[in-house]
Amino acid sequence: MTQSRAGKLLYAAGEQCADLRYLSGLSTPDAYLWFEDQHGRQGVMVSALEYGRALKECRPGVEVIALSDLKSRFALSRKAKTTPEGQILALSRGLGIREWQVPVSFPFGLAQALQRRGLKLRPLAPFCPGRAVKTAAEIELLRAGVRLAEAGLARAEQVLQQSSIAPDGYVHWQGEVLLAETLRGEIDAEISRRGGIALGTITAPGVQGADPHQVGQGPVPAHQPLVIDIFPRCQSSGYHGDLTRTLVKGQASEPVRRAFAAVAEAQKKALAALEHCRCARTVHQLVVDYFAAQGYVTEYGQGLVPRGFFHSTGHGLGLEVHEAPGLNSRETQPLLPGHVVTVEPGLYYPEWGGIRLEDVVALRSDGCENLTRAPVYLEVR
Structure with missing residues (x-):
């Protein structure tokens, strides 16, 4: 045959x-x-x-x-x-x-x-390898997915702004201790009201944020990082958004502030590189090298608890949350116009938790477009 x-x-x-x-x-x-x-x-x-x-x-x-x-x-x-x-x-x-x-x-x-x-x-x-390169219409559907994620984040910000810091050291909202589950429910409900489906939203408080995919549970402590990762699917189109921000209700510690500044700068460098660089491994290595130059030690494997920066810089986004291409050391294919990728460097240390920032970028023949509009900041007072 x-x-x-x-x-x-x-x-x-x-x-x-x-x-x-x-x-x-x-x-x-x-x-x-x-x-x-x-x-x-x-x-x-x-x-x-x-x-x-x-x-x-x-x-x-x-x-x-x-x-x-x-x-x-x-x-x-x-x-x-x-x-x-x-x-x-x-x-x-x-x-x-x-x-x-x-x-x-x-x-x-x-x-x-x-x-x-x-x-x-x-x-x-x-x-179906053709899925990796998006049409202009698909990019607009992904933009709509990012807007859904931003709506969920805005609801989380609203809850934190309305909250207070109690003498017990926890964040309180509407007269009760704010739970990670409650905050996640508010995010997911907002997305649902706007025609999206939120699956697996992460609201990881404090040291739980040191595990990048820990969804989060229990009381939200004040003055500690809270990793919020939202990746909804548009119900009508099936396309996703993806967005991560790290917030602190109150005043962050100096180690957390320094780590946040390093992650924000690493993301800026990766975004700038994507304007002209079409090698995923080069973009990823730029982030790895920057963190190392700033003194952030990465360790994982051989029974060690992972610490530092130990995941990809990003991944493709489309009908799946994680799809080709990857921004990592394993990707061998060149980045192409029409690829839509996340840019999400992070730092994780079991002593205090994690910091991650994530935007979504559409690559074009003359550079790239950041589809994300959510501001980057750390403290919510």
């Missing part, structure tokens, strides 16, 4: 598979089949429940096939099954395809069943 005879196949839920939503335009809670035949023609197979919506929402050029029409479409017997396995076998016979390219996330059990029936499945990674 020559490679030209291979088709491409996806079976997943549009809400969970960014490649599927990108290729078909249809987001569903349940799995459905997308295919591209050996001539580049695309189609989806959906249930009656989703058929009408699929006709309206699928991208131009994507044929919508109802499962109820599958047997007549491919001249199958009445006993033929319309299970996922049956759909793919029918499609393969109808199109004359015996080999399919599938993503590495293709369901294992389904793959085994198809291979037992004589089909060849070849994993393809990345399955």
Whole structure:
């Protein structure tokens, strides 16, 4: 079988598979089949429940096939099954395809069943590399995602401004100790009111912020850093925003102030580099070298508690929160116009917590545009 005879196949839920939503335009809670035949023609197979919506929402050029029409479409017997396995076998016979390219996330059990029936499945990674370069329309959708995140941050700032510092050393709001969970709920509710979905919002107070992905729990202490990382998804488009700020209710300690200034400067340097540099590793190394020059020691691995700067400078943003390209030492592909990346240096020390600042940048042929408007400051009085 020559490679030209291979088709491409996806079976997943549009809400969970960014490649599927990108290729078909249809987001569903349940799995459905997308295919591209050996001539580049695309189609989806959906249930009656989703058929009408699929006709309206699928991208131009994507044929919508109802499962109820599958047997007549491919001249199958009445006993033929319309299970996922049956759909793919029918499609393969109808199109004359015996080999399919599938993503590495293709369901294992389904793959085994198809291979037992004589089909060849070849994993393809990345399955949809074109997603990394955004169109002008996609950049506007990402800008809307950033605005959602900024609305959530504004609500957090409002809560902190309305709060007071009690003698017990904690932040109080509306007569009670402010909890990280309460602040997160206020952020997420604001995003929901504006048509977004907030999943995994981080409000990590004090020393909890030393773990970059610690969501945060318990009372918010005064005079200590509070890492707020918001990455909502626009409900209508599926595209994300991403934004991190670190705030202190009260007066920050001198080590925290110095670290904040270093992170802010590192971010400025990375943003300036992206105006002309198209090597992700170079941008990342610039941040690494700057922190080292400022005396910030980084340690991790070999059983050590991580400290310093031990994550990527940034990552791609789109239908997924983390996607290609990465701003890190492992990225080998050049940065291109249309790439949208986060720029989020940070410093983390278990003694006092963490500092992270994150903006979203769209790369263009003549430089880059920062899609983020939220101001950068530390103390909330």
